[in-house]
Amino acid sequence: MSVLTPEATRLIESDALAHLVTLNRDGSPQLSCVWVGLDGDEIVSGHMMKRLKLKNVERDPRIVLSIESPSANEMGLKEYLVVHGSARVEEGGAAALLQRLAHIYMGPDAVFPPPGIDAPGWVLRITPERLGGVGPWA
Amino acid sequence: MSVLTPEATRLIESDALAHLVTLNRDGSPQLSCVWVGLDGDEIVSGHMMKRLKLKNVERDPRIVLSIESPSANEMGLKEYLVVHGSARVEEGGAAALLQRLAHIYMGPDAVFPPPGIDAPGWVLRITPERLGGVGPWA
Numbered sequence: 001m002s003v004l005t006p007e008a009t010r011l012i013e014s015d016a017l018a019h020l021v022t023l024n025r026d027g028s029p030q031l032s033c034v035w036v037g038l039d040g041d042e043i044v045s046g047h048m049m050k051r052l053k054l055k056n057v058e059r060d061p062r063i064v065l066s067i068e069s070p071s072a073n074e075m076g077l078k079e080y081l082v083v084h085g086s087a088r089v090e091e092g093g094a095a096a097l098l099q100r101l102a103h104i105y106m107g108p109d110a111v112f113p114p115p116g117i118d119a120p121g122w123v124l125r126i127t128p129e130r131l132g133g134v135g136p137w138a
Numbered sequence: 139m140s141v142l143t144p145e146a147t148r149l150i151e152s153d154a155l156a157h158l159v160t161l162n163r164d165g166s167p168q169l170s171c172v173w174v175g176l177d178g179d180e181i182v183s184g185h186m187m188k189r190l191k192l193k194n195v196e197r198d199p200r201i202v203l204s205i206e207s208p209s210a211n212e213m214g215l216k217e218y219l220v221v222h223g224s225a226r227v228e229e230g231g232a233a234a235l236l237q238r239l240a241h242i243y244m245g246p247d248a249v250f251p252p253p254g255i256d257a258p259g260w261v262l263r264i265t266p267e268r269l270g271g272v273g274p275w276a
Contacts, residue, residue, distance in 0.1 A: 017216060019157040019204050021167040029159040029167050029202045033218045033272070064167045066157050068206070075252075076244050078155055080171045106214050114213075134171070 002041040003128050008137040011067050011081050012038055015104050020045070020065045022056035022087075030056055034124075035101040036065070043083065043126040046097035048113055054122055057087045063126060069135055079135030085126045094121025140179040141266050146275040149205050149219050150176055153243050158183070158203045160194035160225075168194055172262075173239040174203070181221065181264040184235035186251055192260055195225045201264060207273055217273030223264045232259025 004012070012018075018036040021029050030052055034045040043065070047054055057063065063086070069079040095113055098121075102112035131137045142150070150156075156174040159167050168190055172183040181203070185192055195201065201224070207217040233251055236259075240250035269275045 017206060017218070019169070019218075021159050021169060021202070023165065023167060027161065027165055028200045028222075029161060031157070031159060031202045031204050031220055032270075033204065033206070033216070062166045064159070064169045066169050066171065068155060068171070076248075078171070078243075080155070080157075082169055084166075105216075110214075132170075 003131055004041065005131070005137050007135070008081055008131055009038065011069055012036055012043060016067045016069070018065045018067050020053060020063060022053045022063055023060045024056060025059065035098070035105045037097070037101050041127070043085070043128060044097060045124045046094035046101065046121060047124060048094055048117060048119055048121045050122060054089050054124065057124065058089055061086045061088060063087045066133065071135070073134060077134055080133045081131065081135060081137055082133035083128045084130040084132065085128045087124055087126045090123045090125055092120040093123045097123055141269055142179065143269070143275050145273070146219055146269055147176065149207055150174055150181060154205045154207070156183070156203045156205050158191060158201060160191045160201055161198045162194060163197065173236070173243045175235070175239050179265070181223070181266060182235060183262045184232035184239065184259060185262060186232055186255060186257055186259045188260060192227050192262065195262065196227055199224045199226060201225045204271065209273070211272060215272055218271045219269065219273060219275055220271035221266045222268040222270065223266045225262055225264045228261045228263055230258040231261045235261055
């Protein structure tokens with residue numbers, strides 16, 4: 001049973017960026033913005049290079065991510081979703097996932113990764129454990 | 139000498155939300171979106187209640203924050219600023235700061251905090267140490 005509500009699902013599947021936080025070796029927070037989608041109950045992102053966030057997750061799976069909503073609450077404050085979760089790194093599948101997400105984030109005709117880049121890459125898979133933020137999911 | 143570039147300064151002073159990350163007692167990341175502005179070389183946010191992020195910062199000053207830019211780079215990827223920094227909590231001054239920021243985030247006629255709420259509150263003061271993300275600051 002996923003913790004994701006229909007409103008949270010819609011935002012995760014939209015063209016809004018996810019601010020993804022992982023933990024560095026020294027315990028400090030690391031943050032980068034990524035494209036995200038859903039694969040079943042998991043939030044997924046695709047990576048052609050094994051950068052810091054993937055190495056961090058292999059050592060400590062605790063992550064948090066946030067996504068801004070286009071809506072505002074009754075006080076006029078902008079709504080946003082926070083997802084606390086546990087992440088794991090899977091080899092392969094990055095290019096196909098990035099191409100699927102490029103249609104959402106860049107446009108229906110987008111080609112991404114650029115032609116000629118066809119390494120297997122890595123997919124980050126996040127199991128959502130708890131929602132927060134401001135909005136109908138909090 | 140601040141690490142902030144003119145482009146980073148403009149984004150911090152805009153109406154874009156900051157995704158602020160602090161560290162919980164157990165080392166896990168905590169995230170919430172806040173209004174931010176500048177006071178000299180420090181990034182500041184105002185808080186009427188002493189919530190988790192302020193208590194976290196008093197224990198561990200390491201923070202990271204991110205702000206989405208309205209611009210995109212030459213590949214069509216949305217730009218965003220990441221600021222790594224060190225934060226401290228100062229008592230008082232929250233209402234005046236929130237009212238100043240409300241003019242930027244809510245509109246020129248906004249009254250915030252709502253009338254009747256006039257506790258001294260707390261101001262979070264962040265010293266930027268390093269910039270990252272995607273854009274002219276990275």
